[in-house]
Amino acid sequence: MNHLARTIVTGAVCAVLGSGVTGWLVHTDGRARGRSLSLASLSALPPEGAPARVPLGDLAGAAKATMPGRLANPLESDPGAVVEGERLYKEMNCAGCHGYAAKGGMGPDLTDAHWRYGGTPVQIYKSIYEGRPKGMPAWGRALPQRSIWQLTRYIETLGGSFPTEAYHAGLQGDLADERGAGSSKSPAHGDSGEGAGGDK
Amino acid sequence: MASASGNATSRSGLIVAAAVGSIFPLIGGYAAYTAYSNPAPAAAAPPTSLTGATADFAPNDPPGEWKSPARDYANTRYSPLRQVDRSNVARLKVAWTFSDGTLYGHEGPPLVVGDTMYVVSPYPNVAYALDLSKPGAPIKWTYDPKTSPIALGKACCDAVLRGWAYADGKLIYNLLDAHTIALDAETGKEVWRTKLADVEKGVTMTMAAFVAGDKVLVGNSGGEMGVSGWLAALDVATGKLLWRAYGIGPDTMTRIGPDFRPYYPWMRGKDLGVKTWPAGMWKTGAAATWGFVSYDPKTNLVFYGTSNPGPRVPDQRPGDNLWTSAVFARDADTGMAKWAYQYTPHDQWDYDGVNEHMLLNIPWKGVRRDVAVHFDRNGFAYTIDRNSGEVLVAAQYAYQNWADGIDLGTGRPIVRAAMEPKIGQKLQRVCPPDIGTKDWQPPAFSPRTGLVYTGIFNLCMDLTDHAVSYIPGTPYDGMEMVRYPASGDDWGGFIAWDPVHGRKLWQIPEKFMVMSGTLATAGDVVFYGTVDGWFRAVDAWTGKVLWSQKLSSGIVSQPISYTGPDGRQYVAVFAGVGGAAMVSADQPGFPARGGTLYVFSIDGASPGSGPGMMVTAAGAAASQSDETQKGRH
Numbered sequence: 098m099n100h101l102a103r104t105i106v107t108g109a110v111c112a113v114l115g116s117g118v119t120g121w122l123v124h125t126d127g128r129a130r131g132r133s134l135s136l137a138s139l140s141a142l143p144p145e146g147a148p149a150r151v152p153l154g155d156l157a158g159a160a161k162a163t164m165p166g167r168l169a170n171p172l173e174s175d176p177g178a179v180v181e182g183e184r185l186y187k188e189m190n191c192a193g194c195h196g197y198a199a200k201g202g203m204g205p206d207l208t209d210a211h212w213r214y215g216g217t218p219v220q221i222y223k224s225i226y227e228g229r230p231k232g233m234p235a236w237g238r239a240l241p242q243r244s245i246w247q248l249t250r251y252i253e254t255l256g257g258s259f260p261t262e263a264y265h266a267g268l269q270g271d272l273a274d275e276r277g278a279g280s281s282k283s284p285a286h287g288d289s290g291e292g293a294g295g296d297k
Numbered sequence: 298m299a300s301a302s303g304n305a306t307s308r309s310g311l312i313v314a315a316a317v318g319s320i321f322p323l324i325g326g327y328a329a330y331t332a333y334s335n336p337a338p339a340a341a342a343p344p345t346s347l348t349g350a351t352a353d354f355a356p357n358d359p360p361g362e363w364k365s366p367a368r369d370y371a372n373t374r375y376s377p378l379r380q381v382d383r384s385n386v387a388r389l390k391v392a393w394t395f396s397d398g399t400l401y402g403h404e405g406p407p408l409v410v411g412d413t414m415y416v417v418s419p420y421p422n423v424a425y426a427l428d429l430s431k432p433g434a435p436i437k438w439t440y441d442p443k444t445s446p447i448a449l450g451k452a453c454c455d456a457v458l459r460g461w462a463y464a465d466g467k468l469i470y471n472l473l474d475a476h477t478i479a480l481d482a483e484t485g486k487e488v489w490r491t492k493l494a495d496v497e498k499g500v501t502m503t504m505a506a507f508v509a510g511d512k513v514l515v516g517n518s519g520g521e522m523g524v525s526g527w528l529a530a531l532d533v534a535t536g537k538l539l540w541r542a543y544g545i546g547p548d549t550m551t552r553i554g555p556d557f558r559p560y561y562p563w564m565r566g567k568d569l570g571v572k573t574w575p576a577g578m579w580k581t582g583a584a585a586t587w588g589f590v591s592y593d594p595k596t597n598l599v600f601y602g603t604s605n606p607g608p609r610v611p612d613q614r615p616g617d618n619l620w621t622s623a624v625f626a627r628d629a630d631t632g633m634a635k636w637a638y639q640y641t642p643h644d645q646w647d648y649d650g651v652n653e654h655m656l657l658n659i660p661w662k663g664v665r666r667d668v669a670v671h672f673d674r675n676g677f678a679y680t681i682d683r684n685s686g687e688v689l690v691a692a693q694y695a696y697q698n699w700a701d702g703i704d705l706g707t708g709r710p711i712v713r714a715a716m717e718p719k720i721g722q723k724l725q726r727v728c729p730p731d732i733g734t735k736d737w738q739p740p741a742f743s744p745r746t747g748l749v750y751t752g753i754f755n756l757c758m759d760l761t762d763h764a765v766s767y768i769p770g771t772p773y774d775g776m777e778m779v780r781y782p783a784s785g786d787d788w789g790g791f792i793a794w795d796p797v798h799g800r801k802l803w804q805i806p807e808k809f810m811v812m813s814g815t816l817a818t819a820g821d822v823v824f825y826g827t828v829d830g831w832f833r834a835v836d837a838w839t840g841k842v843l844w845s846q847k848l849s850s851g852i853v854s855q856p857i858s859y860t861g862p863d864g865r866q867y868v869a870v871f872a873g874v875g876g877a878a879m880v881s882a883d884q885p886g887f888p889a890r891g892g893t894l895y896v897f898s899i900d901g902a903s904p905g906s907g908p909g910m911m912v913t914a915a916g917a918a919a920s921q922s923d924e925t926q927k928g929r930h
Contacts, residue, residue: 187763193521193772194450197763203453203772232450234770292879293401293420293449293456 142171142242148219148226155268165264170218170253172246182251185244189236194292199255203292204233208255210273213296216259217267221249224297231296344821346747348797349660355594361860363409366460366505366814367739368857370592371656374741375817376858380866381899382820386834387844390901392867393433397425400890402875404737405460405505406814406855407894408468409869410482412862413437415463416894419875420444420456420473424480430862432905434896438485445496448473451770452501453521455875459589459737460505460855462513465533469513471502477515479536489536493517493529499770500524507590508533509599509629516586520604520649523773526585528601528625530632540632544584544603544620546570551620552632559636560686561708564619573617581767582614583607584621588651588737591669593683598626598635600669600683602650609731610762610775611645612720618643622650624671626683636686640673642709645717646699646760647731647776648675653739654683655749659797661689670796672740672751674733675710677703680796692799694792695734695753696783699727723761730758730780732877739855740794741817746837748802749794750823752811757783780880788881791815791825791833793840803840809887812878814855816868824868826852828878830888832870832895848872850891863904869896 151165172178186192186199194204201207210216214224225245228235236245252258259267266272354369360377367374381389397403401419408415414427414434421444426437449456452473461470467479467488475494478487493515494500499522507514516528526544531537542552547568559565566572571579585604592599606614606621623639640650654669659680661668669683676697680690691703701711718724732754740751758778765775782788789810793802813826821837828851834844851874858868873892881887901907 188766190765190768190771190774192763192777193765193774197761197777204450229450231446232448239768292453 142246143168145242148223151219151223153214153223162264165217165219166262168219169261170222170246170249172243172250173218175250178247178250179254181244182247182249185240185248186251189240189248191248199252201292205297207252207257207297209257210259211296212257212259212267215264215267216257216272217261217264218249218253218258219261220264220267221252221258222246225249229297231293233297344745346745347802348747348795350657350742350747350796351659351744352657352742353593353595361409361866362411363406363857363859364463365408365508366406366462366855367589367591367653370509370594372589372591372653372739373655373744373817374739374815374855375743375819377819378858378860378866379819381818381822381858381868383822383836383843385899386820386822388899389834389844389846389868389897390899391846392896392898392901392903393906394896395425395427395434395894397423397892397894399423399892400873400875401456402878402890403854403871403873403892404457404876405871406857407869407871408461408463409857409859410463413482414859414869415461415468415482417458417461417468417470418892419458419873420449420452422458422470422472424468424470424485426482426485430904432903440480440485440487442472442476442478442487442490444472445474448475448496448501451496451499451522452503452518453772454877455879457503457876458505459503459587462506462508464508464513465511467533469506469508469533471504471506471515473501473503475500475502475517477502477506477513477531477536479533491531491536491538493538494524497770498522498524499772502587504587505589507592507599509590509592509594512539512629514590514599514601514629516590516601518585518587520583520585520587520607521609521772521774522770523581523607523767524583524585525580526583526603526621528586528590528599528627528632530629542625542627542632542634543570544586544623544625545574545579545582551634552627553634556628557634557636558685559638560682560688561638563617563707563709564637564639569617569619573619575614575616578614581607581773582618582621584623586651589653589739591654591656592629593656593667596684597629598683599629600624600626600654600656602652602654602671604651605644605647605649608765608767608773608775609647610720610765611643611718612762613764613775614643616643622648624650624654624669624681626686638681638686638688638708640671640677640679640710641675646675646727646729648673648729648733652735652737654681655740655742656683657742657749657796661797668796670749672735672794674729674735675700676729676734677710678794678796678799679703680799690796690799694794694801695729695790696755697728697734698757718760718762720762720764723759725759726757727760728757728783729754730756730760730778730880731776732756732780732880736812736877738812738853739814741815741823743817743821743823743837745819745821746793747795747797748837749796750815750817750825750837751792751794752813752815752825753790753792754810754812755783755787755790756780788884789827791835791840793837805835805840805842809851809884810878810881812853812876813870816856816858818858824856824870826854826856826870826872828853828874828881828888829886830872830874832856832872846897848895849888849893850874851878851888853878861898861903865898865902867896867898867903869894871895
């Protein structure tokens, strides 16, 4: 495919998704191929803004968080979501920071049970959507919600994430042992190598 | 771990013997070697350099001070101090220590000016002044510049800082979030702050600011982020930007004009920083500047290397990709380029050209040549005429298998086609990997031996390239790698190099990478550290390990030596593993991070410490007298 054709295809896909993806895909080398929209991938998403109501910290005054438990990944039974999420993981340069094996590098390891900002699906969604202060970009303006849920689905398959209803268990450290915490002795040893690693 | 040290020592002995036998007769230094093989400093005759190489040690700072990372403009890292020598170095013990409270890779050196030591941490780049005239070197002042945390996720290779500079009563250094600041050295107050770039676009700054006269030279990191690379000159007094020269783009950006005369014809022509790229690709082509700068006051030229091209995947950017993985010589006043030389055209392995250029003067075919000595990450050590850009020597100094050599007629490497990666195809056993046979860790030179000393790597990689898109603020990278030792299980080593003849005289094998800077001293002792935390002193003539001390973390910093207010010679080095050394973090025995400065002296003596001493408060006089205090308080 020549450069012009690639650009046209890329533009067309952007239009179909109705996303905020902009000119950066001009340099894309054939990344648009294989993208398809199945019926399953059109399953209903939570109302826009719902994840924003999930708190980031623990709850003051012994309140109970019920919202996170109701926010399962809407694509958890979508067979194409993991594949699409993995493709996005590479295409959006997530792999550049977190490693092609997601074992960390410039950014943290996504396969272990340490989640500074939470490891339930909606908490992972929020980290992608909102960005995080140590250099994790906010993708909520660049990617449609569906893509972020697909990325979340992919990360859920890497072994470190928490069950949907585990908001409090995760905060209280009850899930670390069974998820292999401590098996990773270094914060930065992914294939991209040398980065600050740090907390996700 | 003690056995590991002993093991390395005995193995190095074997290699030294072999190297001495084969090399010394060739260069006529055997008499000098035998004279110095048994230390007897009082009776020793003046040494005879093994190579004839010399250096200009301008700005000729007082022998006991250390005001810039490399100590001199030429980047020799040579200390003229000789209280610590081969006869007593084994008595070095810890005099005092200092934790800066941070755990990212500690790549920078402390500075010593007068009675004060200055220390700057990795991110968040906190500066400390320590009073060497008082027991325990208490903190005089501290300054936290509140560096933006977003920079943590934009720095490819850990949140490091490779040092800083003292000039005009100021300490000048780069913040990871792409600002340069100057502090008043007396008070620790910020004098000026200059924003150089937008960290949200992936631009960080990790290099040591370098002062030449009234200008401070700084450059950017971000070779993995698709940035535009540059070197900028700021006014030392005000921080005002004087000029900025890019590593990519049209001649107006790269500051190439009529005075630009590269030695090799293929680097001559208009706008090569644009024409050697596919259309528009130069704009994300990197050529960042994160290594050390050197300066020749006679010609007023500064020398520095440029980073890899972006993206790291070569299939996406056919062409030579000038001026990436190259060296520039520029006029310090104007920034205009005098010459350039590209080490690795169309860099396909992320070899960069960013490593230091040590300025030496060598005898060459009967005449003196002013040269720059450069250990490239690509496995070759270059000795280059620093006035013309002609490569005099390009010889392999560590294991590589990507090239059959450097063609000195054209200046181009002879690339093995089988080692060229293709998108989506796993390429096995490419040597060295991205971090090279030696990364930024700087060598040292001794004018006594005429040798250059440096830590090296012994590594290969399995490489799979992935096509990547440019998304600002994210990696423009695409290299998936597994790295491993090239042979045996030694990840590193330490070598002595003859820059005139392009020969390695000896090598000390090391199980872990050697990623520290090197310090050479007039006591004929050379210091370096390993990634697993051994700090060693070796005989500058033979490479015999004379002393080793295990520190609390791996050593990826730059040792220095200074004279304290008490007249003693000290050696100081940070332990705090990080940076590119983290590629070996899965190696058994790899240490945890740290951030502690160790200061050594003979028998560990220093004001206020030692038997019978009791100091009750920072800065208080010792409560009991000790001979270490005589004449002090």
